[in-house]
Amino acid sequence: MKTNKRSSSAKTSSSKQASLTSSHSKQDARSSKRDSSQRPPQATPCTSPIVKSQTLPLHILMVLDQFNIGGTETYTLSLTRELLRQGVKVTVAGKQGKLLQAFIGLGCPVYELDFVLDNHEPNTEREQELMHMLSSIVERNPVHIIHAHQFPSGKIAKAVACAAHLPFVFTVHGTYYDHSFLDDLKDAVIISVSPAVERMLRTNGIRSYLIPNGIDTGEYQARSEVYREHLRKKLGLPSDALIALYASRLSWEKAEICKQVIHAASALRNFGFQRLYMIIVGDGKDEKMLTDLAKQEHLLFPQQVVTFVGETTNIHAYYQVADCVIGTGRVALEAMASMLPFIAYGTKGYIGAIQPSNAAAAWDSWFGDHGATPEAFTIVKFMSDIERILNVSEQERRSLAQWGREHVHERYHITNVTRKLLDTYQEAVTNLQTAKNA
Structure with a gap:
């Protein structure tokens, strides 16, 4: 894959999404009751923005290593689409990959930043340059939260969020992250995607919000x-x-x-x-x-x-x-x-x-x-x-x-997942504002 030297690209389009409803089987209801200690609270799908306390629409900077075809990337695509549908502004940054056009098709700003090399190793030689470019995106846009999902882009995103005094959210998608990197995230807002990941983080002294990945059925x-x-x-x-x-x-x-x-x-x-x-x-x-x-x-x-x-x-x-x-x-x-x-x-x-x-x-x-x-x-x-x-x-x-x-x-369902995540976003913004006012 060629390294793309452009610093940004953005296109606009519109996207509509249908939400479906269905009944729940009796067997599944019994299973859900047994699992109530592990499952996150259920939320009813919503069709209107739930973030209302912001003067401007909540604006999320979503950061990925690369726009690859994988579980983390396709979930982030679904999440970004649903956030836009619910009235949230989203800007996305990552290295060019096969899902790039799908993100551009959502109609939100998309910036191509080479966080990783073509062999997927961290782009350490350009780390300072990448930090500067990501900071310029934050300065150009009224971003409220930076949300990352992977290393090394998450390391750079966290540094930028800290410098800009913004809440930093990181979703831990598995058990494969380097422990030294996870230790550096203890002051961030952490999302765990399964009870097993939540337990792993808790064992390492890291509190997290348990929110599963979701899809649009x-x-x-x-x-x-x-x-x-x-x-x-x-x-x-x-x-x-x-x-x-x-x-x-x-x-x-x-x-x-x-x-x-x-x-x-x-x-x-x-x-x-x-x-x-x-x-x-x-x-x-x-x-x-x-x-x-x-x-x-x-x-x-x-x-x-x-x-x-x-x-x-x-x-x-x-x-x-x-x-x-x-x-x-x-x-x-x-x-x-x-x-x-x-x-x-x-x-x-x-x-x-x-x-x-x-x-x-x-x-x-x-x-x-x-x-x-x-x-x-x-x-x-x-x-x-x-x-x-x-x-x-x-x-x-x-x-x-x-x-x-x-x-x-x-x-x-992605609508339920997004609603839970929006509640977490709002809590992070409120807590930071309270700390600033203290």
Whole structure:
């Protein structure tokens, strides 16, 4: 990827978003009661700005390392869209990437700042220059809060917020952050996205607000059979295939999970499950290693059982093709909102097929990505879950799919998440103003 030398770019457009409502299943209600000690307070979706005490609309400077395709970045895109819809002003800064145009399309100012190099390492040589440029953005705009999500951009953003006497908000999206960086955040407003992350921070003496990542369920729809058949033909997949989709970055621990996906597919085919096919969405440094493994397992030739489609900005199309999805984190929300059965398998543990009985454990560990899970992983258990989910009756599949969509809408809808975050923003602004007046 070329390094972009422009310091800023901004375009305007308009964006509309529909909010949907749904009833909650009785099973999910019981699960929610059991999980009441861990879940954040529920909020009813709203359609009007809730920040009213500002003379001017609240203005957030949202900072990312790079506009990549990943869970943190796609959540920030959804959050920015919803903040704008609720009447909040947002300015965004980050390095050019595949999601840049999506952010520009929201109609808010977007600044291209190279916080990281093309190899994703911190741009340490230009740190002072980046700090100066970010400060100039703050000086040009009446920003009330700076909100960052990643390192190293978060380190620079915090320094700028401190110099400008602005509240600094940082969302901790996982357990992979350097502890020295987290220690530097103790005087910031911290958001944790799962109970496991909240516990990790608390163990390190850091107080946080527990607010999950969210999605707009209106962007995800149940599959259309006609469109499904059209896409399957384009991919060269049989019309009667039973398709499991794995979506993730193909690097580090996630690549190890993908290896287990390939091993499971090979074993199930050898045991006679001839209708099984796999689609793998994502890219990363281990993609070639995984492709070679699929070749060794005879899953690419003479019949292409595993299809690697690479990184995509339109994962919705592949959800239309799939019969179930395997993954963790945000992929879980997207799959269930698309009314697909979901098997949770993250870097910290295995949960299996998500249903009302294990929904609380899934939330606690962010679908196996943030903390230990009650289910121990074995390849036999994994294979059994894939085979069972793909062969359930149509009635059971519909029931599970409907519950999944309603569960995501109730617990993780972006409107509810944004409202909770706005309350936190407002508290941070009020506390800073009180301190100034003291």
